[in-house]
Amino acid sequence: MTASLTQILTIEEFLKLPQIEESSAWEYVDGVAMQKPMPKTRQSILQKRLLIEIDRHSELYTALPELRCTFAGRSIVPDIAVIAWNRIQTNEVGEPEDNFIAAPDWSIEILSPEQKVNRVIDNLLHCLKHGCRLGWMLDPDDYSVLIFAPKQEPNVCRGGCQLQVLEEIHLELTAEQVFAWLKIEKR
Template identity: 80%
Template sequence: MTASPTQILTIEDFLKFPYLEGSPAWEYVDGAAIQKPMPKLRHSILQKRLLTEIDSHSESYTTLPELRCTFAGRSVVPDIAVISWNRIQVNGLGEPEDNFIEAPDWSIEILSPDQKANRVIDNLLHCIKHGCRLGWMLDPDDYSVLTFAPHEEPKVYRGDCQLQVLEGVYLELTAQQVFAWLKIDKR
């Protein structure tokens, strides 16, 4: 992640930045604009597969890639935001409002090689503190998934241990299955 100069910004000023929606995403944390690293191939494969798997195993939730979530003085862009359909605000035409101003129900981050784990954990903990019910941090180099949930100790999942998912997501998945998606058969 690249941090901006030490000038303190307000969240209102940050949200007016002309390059805010550029890629890679910018986040607002503790008065600073921080740019996430550009996703690489393993990150993108895991993100795509998780989006597909979670979406296909729940009618109550939708999975959204790189959705800006601005709440409680922070603006974060999880790699995947899982949100209950009934929490999405709609306008008079029945279409979703563009700005999501709450914590997602489930925030998923995929650690990139040049990303700082503590920054990612800090964002996940912020989400949990402000209403998120589940957080995942996937570490493709360690083949592990670190999970966070309110009033629970963080847990590290490896191998064939069943991963924690939200109630209403009917998905049985292990860390081993997730990271097996990175094996490419080139027959």
């Protein structure tokens, strides 16, 4: 179940709440703080494998797990935020700034049984509206990937369907390949 604080907050008030950095990811949408459910095993495996594959196939982008992205009146935490290295602000010693205040280039969400599908889609659409170039919503129960891109209809991919990735990332994946990562051979 997703927890929420029903008190209407400003984004500034939300970002000062102590619990948003102490526990499972909290997001801020339309004045309300909502906690994302803790990832389950299948979610974590898919997240780990996608992080590795995206980073292996691109030098221009990095894939980051659970990065808070605060922009356009929302503060969201995609399961994976793919961001061009040149968009990550650095401090005076060349280290990344702690707060990322823009939409990721590619936002990936992996559904858990407790999540509300429309909330996840709403966050992906918000990202696209504010500069994100690609959104994925993986549904491990349906073995499908719902793909969102600006000015295109959403596309559901299953089986051998080739998944759309950012042009500069040289990665070829099908939905079938992604969900095959969930098959564990006992050693």
